[in-house]
Structures are given as C-alpha cells and as structure tokens.
Amino acid sequence: MSKKEWPLWEVFIRSKQGLSHKHVGSLRAADAEMAVNNARDVYTRRSEGVSIWVVESANVVASDPSEAGPLFEPANSKAYRHPTFYEVPEGIKHM
Amino acid sequence: MEKDNLEVLDRNFQDKVDREIKIEPKDYMPDAYRKTLIRQISQHAHSEIVGQLPEANWVTRAPNLRRKAVLLAKIQDEAGHGLYLYSAVETLGADREDTIDDLHSGKAKYSSIFNYPTLSWADMGMIGWLVDGAAIMNQVPLCRCSYGPYARAMVRVCKEESFHQRQGFEIVVQLMKGTKEQKEMAQESLNRWWWPALMMFGPNDADSKHTAQSMKWKIKRHTNDELRQMFVDVTVPQAEQIGLKIPDKDLKFNEETGHYDFGEIDWDEFWQVVKGHGPCNTERVAARRKAKEDGMWVREAANAYAEKRAKRNKKAS
Amino acid sequence: MTKQEALFEFLLRKADDSLIIGHRLSEWCGHGPILEEDIALTNIALDLIGQATELYKYAAKVEDKGRTEDDLAFLRLEREYKNVLLVEQPNGDFGKTIVRQFFFDHFEHLFYEGLVNSKDERIAAIATKTIKEIKYHLRHSSEWVIRLGDGTEESHERVQESVTALSRFIDEMFYQNDVDEILIKEGIIPDVKLFKDEFYKNIEAILEEATLKLPAENYQMSGGRKGVHTEHLGYLLAELQYMQRTYPGMEW
Numbered sequence: 001m002s003k004k005e006w007p008l009w010e011v012f013i014r015s016k017q018g019l020s021h022k023h024v025g026s027l028r029a030a031d032a033e034m035a036v037n038n039a040r041d042v043y044t045r046r047s048e049g050v051s052i053w054v055v056e057s058a059n060v061v062a063s064d065p066s067e068a069g070p071l072f073e074p075a076n077s078k079a080y081r082h083p084t085f086y087e088v089p090e091g092i093k094h095m
Numbered sequence: 096m097e098k099d100n101l102e103v104l105d106r107n108f109q110d111k112v113d114r115e116i117k118i119e120p121k122d123y124m125p126d127a128y129r130k131t132l133i134r135q136i137s138q139h140a141h142s143e144i145v146g147q148l149p150e151a152n153w154v155t156r157a158p159n160l161r162r163k164a165v166l167l168a169k170i171q172d173e174a175g176h177g178l179y180l181y182s183a184v185e186t187l188g189a190d191r192e193d194t195i196d197d198l199h200s201g202k203a204k205y206s207s208i209f210n211y212p213t214l215s216w217a218d219m220g221m222i223g224w225l226v227d228g229a230a231i232m233n234q235v236p237l238c239r240c241s242y243g244p245y246a247r248a249m250v251r252v253c254k255e256e257s258f259h260q261r262q263g264f265e266i267v268v269q270l271m272k273g274t275k276e277q278k279e280m281a282q283e284s285l286n287r288w289w290w291p292a293l294m295m296f297g298p299n300d301a302d303s304k305h306t307a308q309s310m311k312w313k314i315k316r317h318t319n320d321e322l323r324q325m326f327v328d329v330t331v332p333q334a335e336q337i338g339l340k341i342p343d344k345d346l347k348f349n350e351e352t353g354h355y356d357f358g359e360i361d362w363d364e365f366w367q368v369v370k371g372h373g374p375c376n377t378e379r380v381a382a383r384r385k386a387k388e389d390g391m392w393v394r395e396a397a398n399a400y401a402e403k404r405a406k407r408n409k410k411a412s
Numbered sequence: 413m414t415k416q417e418a419l420f421e422f423l424l425r426k427a428d429d430s431l432i433i434g435h436r437l438s439e440w441c442g443h444g445p446i447l448e449e450d451i452a453l454t455n456i457a458l459d460l461i462g463q464a465t466e467l468y469k470y471a472a473k474v475e476d477k478g479r480t481e482d483d484l485a486f487l488r489l490e491r492e493y494k495n496v497l498l499v500e501q502p503n504g505d506f507g508k509t510i511v512r513q514f515f516f517d518h519f520e521h522l523f524y525e526g527l528v529n530s531k532d533e534r535i536a537a538i539a540t541k542t543i544k545e546i547k548y549h550l551r552h553s554s555e556w557v558i559r560l561g562d563g564t565e566e567s568h569e570r571v572q573e574s575v576t577a578l579s580r581f582i583d584e585m586f587y588q589n590d591v592d593e594i595l596i597k598e599g600i601i602p603d604v605k606l607f608k609d610e611f612y613k614n615i616e617a618i619l620e621e622a623t624l625k626l627p628a629e630n631y632q633m634s635g636g637r638k639g640v641h642t643e644h645l646g647y648l649l650a651e652l653q654y655m656q657r658t659y660p661g662m663e664w
Contacts, residue, residue: 004398005192006446008185025248026182027448028191030397031404033555038448040548041455042175046255065122147442147450154438155648158655158664159482160465163438164458170441171454178447216655216664266664273662382443390445392570393506396563403562 007056009035011043014051021053029054112313117243120186128312129187131305132242134203135314136184137194142206143177145198145379149213150222158216165262166219172255179248186244199384201371208295210373217270217277217284223263225285225292225330231256232326233296236316245314264333271337278338285334286342293357294365296323327355418594419532420474421494422601424484425591425637427467428495431485432645433516434460435652436503445506452552456513459545466538486656490646491639498581500636500645507560507567508574514553515578518615519585520546526602535600554618561622568623575619576627583632586611 006028012021024043029035035054043049063071079085088095104123111118118124147170154170157163181191197203208226213219234256237249270281297303297319309315317325327346334341345358367373437457444450468481498516503509524546527539560571586604595601619625635641655664 004395005190006394006398025179025251026185027178028446029448030394030559031401034397034448034559037452037552037555041452042178042448045171045175045455062121065119144442144447151442154441155435155651156654158486158659160461160468160485162664164461164465167438167441167454167458167461171451171458174442174447174451174454178451181447269664274659276659277662386443386445386450389443390449390506392564392566393445393449393560396567397559398563399567400559400563 006030007058009039009054010057010060011035011039012053012055013039013043013049015048016050021051024048026057109311112241112311115241115313117246118241119243127308128314131309131312131314132245133184133187133189133194135309136180136187136245137189137197138204138206140177140180140184140194141198141203142209143173143180145205145209145383146226147173147177148379148382149209149211149375150219152213153216153219156216157219162219162266169223169259169262172259176248176252176255179251180245183242183244183248195383195387199380199387201380204369206295207365207368207373208291209379210368210376211287211291212374214287215280215284217267217280218288220263220266220270220281221284221288221292223259223261224267224333225263225288226295227256227259227263228330229292229295229326231260232322239313239316241313267339268337271339282339285339289342290360290364291368293323293327293360294368296320296326298362298365324354327357331355413590413594415594415598416474418591419600420471421591422595423467423471423474424492425494425496427464427471427484428493429499429516430460430467431464432493432495432648433499433512434458434464435648436499436501437509437513439503440509449506453509456549456552459549463538463542463545466541470534470538482656486653490641490649493636493641493645493649494639495636495645496581496584496587497633497636497642498578498584500641500648501578501581502644504574505570507571508578510553510556510560511571511574511578513549514557514618515582515585515615517546517550517553518611519582521550522607522611522614523602523604526607530601531599557618557624558622561619561624571622572624575624576630579626579630580633584634584636587634587637589637 007030008026009029010026011024013024014021027035027038027042029038032054035056036052039052039054040049044052075081105125108118108123108125108128118128150166150170150173154163154166157166181194184194185191194203198205208229213222231253234249234253238246238253240246240249267281270277300306300318300320303319306315306318310318331341331346331348343358345356347356348354349356368376371377434457437453437460440450440453441457442450444453464485465481468484471484472479472481498512501508501512503512521543524539524543528536528543530536530539557571560567562568586608588604592601592604596603616626633642
C-alpha cells in the first residue's frame with residue numbers, strides 16, 4: 001500500500017483556439033481532477049494553453065515500432081494520393 | 096542467430112543516430128544506451144529538485160516583493176523542469192519514485208554545485224548568473240540529443256530558463272550599483288561560487304569516462320572542457336564589465352588562441368563533494384528525504400480516496 | 413476617521429492577509445509532499461504575493477506619504493500588520509496548510525465576489541483579476557480537504573485535528589469596525605455579515621463530504637485586525653524583514 005505510486009497521466013494541451021491538442025509530457029496524479037489541476041500548474045505556467053486533456057498512460061495503446069514497415073511503408077508507394085502525381089497542361093490555372 | 100540479430104539491431108541503431116534520426120521510447124536501443132540515459136536524465140532531474148533547496152533558503156528573506164515573486168517563480172520552474180525530466184526517464188521504463196529513492200539512498204548523484212550553502216542574498220544572484228549560466232551551456236546542446244523525449248524536455252527547459260540567468264545577473268548588477276556593503280557582498284559571493292561553477296562541467300576530458308561513448312550516441316555534443324572554456328570566455332567579460340574580480344590569479348586572455356587561460360580547478364575538492372563530503376550534501380538529501388517521508392500519508396490518502404470513489408461510481412452505474 | 417484613512421486601513425488588512433499567507437505557502441517551496449503539489453502550492457503563493465503587491469501599491473497611493481509598496485510590506489512594526497490570525501498560523505503538516513487555505517479561500521471567494529462590484533474602480537479592477545485566482549485556489553483546497561478527510565484513517569485523523577485547531581480563527585475574518593462601516597456605506601466593500609451564513613454553509617457542505625466536522629463549540633480568537641497577533645507572526649516578520657532591517661535604505 002505505502003509503496004503504491006500515483007498513476008502516470010499523459011498531458012495534451014491546446015495552445016489556442018483553432019489548434020488541436022498536442023502531447024506535452026506526463027505527470028503523476030491520484031485522480032482525474034488532480035491530473036487536470038497538476039497539468040495546469042506544471043504545463044501552462046506561461047499561458048501555454050486554453051484547454052487540457054489528460055489520459056491515464058496505462059490507457060494509451062501505441063503501435064509497435066518493429067511493425068513500422070508493414071504499417072507505414074505501404075503508403076509510400078501510393079503516390080497517386082498526392083496532387084503532384086498528376087500532370088496538368090501548362091497554362092491551366094486554379095487547379 | 097540471436098547474437099547476429101542483435102548486432103544488426105545495434106548497427107541499425109547507430110546508423111539512425113548517425114543520420115540524426117531521433118530515437119523514440121519504444122524503438123530498439125542498446126541496453127547500455129538506455130542505462131546511460133536513465134542515469135543521466137535522472138541525475139539531471141535530481142539536480143533540478145535538489146537545486147530548489149539552496150534558493151528556497153532565501154525565499155522567505157527576499158528583500159522586496161518583486162524579488163520574492165521572481166525567486167519563487169524561478170524555483171518553481173526548477174521543480175517543473177525536474178518533472179519534465181522525470182517524465183523523460185519514465186519513457187525509458189524507469190520508475191520516477193525508484194530513481195528518487197536512489198537519490199535518497201545516495202546511490203544516484205546530482206550536480207555538486209547544490210551542495211554549497213547560500214549564505215547571502217548575493218548568492219541568489221550568483222546562482223542565477225553563474226550556475227544557471229553554466230547549466231544553459233550544458234543544456235542547449237542537449238536539445239539536439241538523440242533521444243527524442245529528452246531532447247523535447249530540454250527544449251522546454253531551455254526556453255523557460257532564459258529568464259533565470261537574467262534575473263540572477265540583474266541581482267548582481269543591482270548590488271554592484273549599490274553601496275560599499277552591497278559590492279562587497281557581491282564580490283564575496285563570487286569568490287565562493289566561481290570555482291564550484293567551473294566544476295559543474297565535470298572532470299577534465301582525460302578523466303571523463305563516459306564522454307566518448309556519449310558523444311558517439313549523440314547524447315552529448317561537446318566535451319566537458321570545451322563547454323567549460325565556452326563558459327569562461329563569455330562570463331569573464333561580463334564580470335569585468337560590472338566591476339567584479341574573478342578569483343583566479345592565473346586568469347588571462349590568450350591572444351593566440353582567442354580564449355581565456357585559467358587556473359587549475361581544485362580536483363580534490365571536486366571529488367570530495369562528489370563523494371558526499373561537500374558542505375551541504377547531508378542536509379540536501381535529508382531535506383528531500385524528509386519531504387518524501389512527510390508526504391507519504393498525503394499520497395496514500397489521495398490513493399485511498401481515488402479507490403473509494405472509483406468503487407462508489409461503479410456501484411452507482 | 414476619514415474615508416481615505418478607512419480605505420488605507422482596509423487595503424493594508426487585505427494586503428497583509430495575502431502577503432502573510434503567501435509567505436507561509438512559500439515556505440513549502442522545495443518541500444512539498446510530491447513534486448506536482450510543490451508546484452501547485454508555489455503557484456498559489458505567487459498569486460497571493462501578486463495580490464498583496466497590487467493592494468500595497470494602491471495603499472501607498474491612498475496614503476500619499478511617499479511610502480512604496482515595499483515600505484509597507486517590509487518596514488512596519490508588528491503591531492502595524494493587520495492580517496487576521498488565521499493566515500499567520502504555521503504550516504504544520506500538509507493537511508494543516510490545506511485547511512488554513514480552505515477556510516481562507518472560502519472567505520476570500522465570497523468577499524472578492526462582492527469586491528468586484530466596488531465603486532472604487534481600482535479595487536474593482538484588482539478584484540476582477542483576483543477572483544479568478546481565488547476560484548482556482550478554492551477548488552484546489554476544497555478537493556484536497558475531501559481527499560484527506562475521506563482518504564485513510566490517518567489522513568482523516570490528522571486533518572480533523574487541523575480543522576478543530578484552526579476553526580478558532582474563522583470568525584475573525586468577519587471582524588468589522590468603523591473602517592468597514594464607512595466603506596460599506598460608500599459602496600466600496602461588501603458587508604461580510606451578509607454572507608456569513610453562506611460561508612458556513614459552503615464549508616460545512618465540503619467538510620461533510622470529507623467526513624469532517626467543525627467542533628460544536630469553539631472559543632473564537634481575534635486581535636489581528638487590531639495588530640495584536642499570535643506569537644508566530646514575530647518570527648515570520650523577522651525573516652521577511654531581515655534584509656530591509658539589516659541593510660536600511662538600500663536598493664535590491
């Protein structure tokens with residue numbers, strides 16, 4: 001009991017309206033309210049944020065880096081998903 | 096078979112490092128790399144936390160409201176920096192509280208500078224100017240460290256720390272503009288802090304056992320002596336400009352090299368403090384240990400309450 | 413007593429409250445029960461010292477005798493400090509610090525909500541900034557009172573003891589004399605009598621959730637507003653004033 005640590009939380013901050021929340025780091029907190037309060041005190045001391053998300057680290061599911069090949073490389077060969085793949089005759093505008 | 100595999104992995108790892116591709120937490124990394132990082136980052140984190148204490152010693156005696164607020168904000172930043180760094184340590188699979196227990200048992204080290212006492216208000220100036228100044232020299236290159244979470248933490252730290260050195264220098268400048276007593280207070284303080292500040296860069300390159308490997312791994316970008324020289328070169332003119340005398344009779348600008356030559360550090364003192372025999376080693380660690388022990392019931396209570404509430408919520412739903 | 417004198421006295425009271433409790437919180441710096449909480453307590457201390465600074469500045473202007481905010485904060489005699497006794501009580505354990513803050517925050521919350529509408533523009537402006545800070549402090553201390561009260565057996569006992577010990581200092585926050593009468597009449601400050609019941613209702617609701625109780629009977633202490641303090645303040649001031657007293661007249 002005495003050795004039990006507070007759980008680890010990942011902190012995400014929206015730096016201003018219009019931007020998405022971005023991961024900034026982690027911290028320890030016993031419960032969700034405390035995690036939000038601590039995130040405010042630790043990660044927004046210089047007005048870095050307008051909104052905070054906290055997620056218990058244990059609940060984050062990550063992709064496996066050794067699987068990076070099968071997961072991400074197939075996308076490299078699909079150049080047709082990018083606009084530069086297509087030829088547009090010279091002189092054509094607004095495309 | 097397995098050995099070959101490991102060799103390939105190690106080679107790929109070094110190749111990534113050489114190409115300046117950052118290593119991220121779940122990527123393969125050699126065991127020694129992980130251990131080195133855990134040791135270095137946790138030491139760095141401990142330094143921030145222990146580093147709160149010498150300055151906290153003057154919070155209640157700060158001479159005016161502005162200085163009091165600035166000093167508090169600065170010490171608070173240090174706690175924040177410790178936290179960012181512990182976060183980086185935890186991405187390596189080390190537990191923050193375990194590394195803190197290592198600090199408390201004396202197994203883990205922290206920057207020796209914080210084992211020196213703060214005996215006058217001028218020391219708040221010297222710590223900001225010299226100690227944070229030296230820390231910045233060390234930390235700026237760490238923003239490009241090969242390990243992603245450490246590098247990102249350092250970017251944050253460096254950004255926030257830029258005010259620390261300035262506020263310290265401002266304190267010193269104010270003293271040097273003041274009365275005779277104030278000037279003496281500043282000089283006396285510099286006399287005590289100058290050499291320990293130079294020691295912050297660690298042993299000479301020839302005696303630094305980790306440097307070569309750390310540079311290969313791009314955890315470190317400059318050697319101890321390079322950084323120390325950079326620090327002396329920028330600091331000496333600052334001291335002269337405000338009328339302080341550096342307590343080193345061998346200090347002299349070398350026209351040939353374009354750098355300052357300076358005297359030999361008292362390495363006996365350095366190793367004595369590293370080994371735990373500095374003026375405040377015992378007090379610093381004791382204070383941290385006491386904070387953790389005194390806080391035990393608080394942390395337990397918060398855990399117990401969180402559990403109770405989770406149970407109640409489950410019942411209700 | 414003129415309106416100006418009353419205003420000066422009032423500003424000193426509130427500035428001293430903020431300074432002294434901010435000073436107490438700053439003693440935690442580097443010694444908090446966990447790193448995150450160390451940072452939180454310092455944040456609150458910084459808010460309070462900031463509030464004190466603004467109030468002293470205004471007090472110095474109202475007094476108009478050439479004193480600065482620092483002169484007021486650092487260079488008065490103990491008898492001239494007008495903070496309530498609650499704020500000068502030593503930190504004790506973390507729970508005691510939280511309970512002290514809890515009583516204070518709940519009072520400040522209601523008081524500053526009234527102060528936002530002050531007819532004195534400068535006070536209204538200070539209050540508008542301050543009330544946001546106080547709402548956060550209130551949340552912080554209230555959540556902790558609940559956690560500690562309803563946490564473990566040990567934490568419950570400890571924090572109950574602090575509630576009992578510190579509840580003697582609650583009523584003094586509602587102290588009034590002619591200073592208040594004048595300023596209430598002018599619409600500069602709210603009448604604390606009007607929210608005393610609400611205050612007790614608020615804290616009792618949280619204490620109940622925390623399984624804690626105010627003692628049924630408690631002799632209430634007072635004296636701070638008249639400058640007669642507990643023995644603790646002298647030591648606090650000795651540290652606070654150390655530099656200014658040792659090196660008179662110097663700039664830092």
